[in-house]
Amino acid sequence: MLLALPAQPIIQTGQWVWQTLWQIMMSQLAPSKPTGDYQRPDSTFLDAIGTEQYPAATGRYRLYVGLSCPWAHRTLLVRSLKGLEKTVDVVVLRASVAAGGWAFDPAHEGCTTLAQFYRHAHPNYRGRTTVPVLWDKQTGAIVNNESAEIIKLLNSTLNEFAENPNLDLSPEALRPDIDRWNDEIYTTLNNGVYRCGFAQSQAAYNEAVTTLFATLNKLDIHLAQQRYLCGAQLTLADVRLFPTLIRFDAVYHGLFRCDRRRIVDYPNLWGYLRDLYQHPGIAQTCDLAQMRQDYYQTLFPINPGGIVPIGPDLATLQQPTERDRLV
Ligand SMILES: N[C@@H](CCC(=O)N[C@@H](CS)C(=O)NCC(=O)O)C(=O)O
Incomplete structure (x- = not known):
């Protein structure tokens, strides 16, 4: 029979060990500002294809x-x-x-x-x-x-x-609009979910989660009127929003505490997400089981038991939308 240890020292020691380890891990893995707000480091290699050094070529x-x-x-x-x-x-x-x-x-x-x-x-x-x-x-x-x-x-x-050379996801005329959405979506959503999950203070989390849901609310209103972020045409702004939305209910809602609402609770955002998922070429880039497994078990040491939650029924992503009526 297991010895019944007193609860108080177990709880206190467990909490101290876990909190100390968590703070060490977060300070190393998730660099933050003095306020506890997560700060993503910049990338280093920034060369381009189509230059003398790296000419356009197939198979290269x-x-x-x-x-x-x-x-x-x-x-x-x-x-x-x-x-x-x-x-x-x-x-x-x-x-x-x-x-x-x-x-x-x-x-x-x-x-x-x-x-x-x-x-x-x-x-x-x-x-x-x-x-x-x-x-x-x-x-x-x-x-x-x-x-x-x-x-x-x-x-x-x-x-x-390219097989679709005429598809331009960043047409000149839409660039100011694309850039505006990119800035807002990067800070509050793409990186915003990490700022919720990696926040090292309650104040940092509160700020991140509030701005995150303010942007989702704004997008839901915006997407009632138009099919894609910048109008009738799919652009790089949609490409940058989609990976965050497709992971939201399955991962960020639970693991990163983004739990005010789910994407399925927003009628227009949910229709937009399904519309994109059903767009030719997109579903095959999404491995939802792998996403859940990596986030909950491997990528981030914030789920110590390693149990992967069951998650929402993703078959609903195939439900038809009528968004092609929008312009
Ligand atoms: N700024 C980079 C960020 C990429 C990034 O953070 N990738 C993560 C995986 S989701 C990674 O490889 N992290 C490994 C590490 O930081 O050691 C980009 O957008 O390309």
Whole structure:
């Protein structure tokens, strides 16, 4: 029979150990401002395709992604929408506790982890080793590791090889509108969910969660009138919103405490999410089981039991919408 230990010291010790460990982990893994507000570090490799160094070419560039990563998801979306599957190949990494990040299965270019791969390509590099990575097979160099830049490159620099060269996800006339949405959506939603999940003070969480739901409310009103964020046409602003929305009810609502409402509770946002999910080329970029497993078990040490919750019934994403009536 198990010895019945007194509750008080167990609870007190457990809380002290867990809080101390959590603070150490968060201070290392989730850099924050003095207010406890999570601050995402900047990316380092910011070169472009279509230059003398990296000319447009088919079969020369490769994407490294993780299927659960929302930033990598953006790049898979544009590759698929533009029909660049035959031009830019993809290597999918696995989230791994043992690797402390992303791992190759099997070993790739002699590397078993993404950290080794970054150092293999750039021996003096000491920064974070993140996905997505756009890599040049010819020189063995990382061209770019910032998703916001990679999606612009995929949209415009490889058109001569794309199956949908005429699809422009960033038309000149819509750019001011796209940029405005991008700024707001990055701060309050894309990064906003992390600012809720990684907040290291109640005040930082309160601020992040309040602005997050203010933006969702605003979007729900906006999307009552028009099919996509910038009107009748799908743009990079939608590409950047979608990965956050598709993970919201299944992951962020529970794990990151974004629990005021779910996306299914917003009639227009929910219709918009289903409309995008059903758009040709998009559903095949979404591995929802992998997302849930990685977030709850591997990527973030904030669910110590490692139990993956059952989550919502995602078959509902296939329910028809009538959004094609909107302009
Ligand atoms: N600014 C980058 C951020 C990418 C990013 O944070 N990726 C995460 C996965 S969701 C990652 O690889 N983290 C590993 C690490 O920070 O060590 C982008 O948007 O491309």
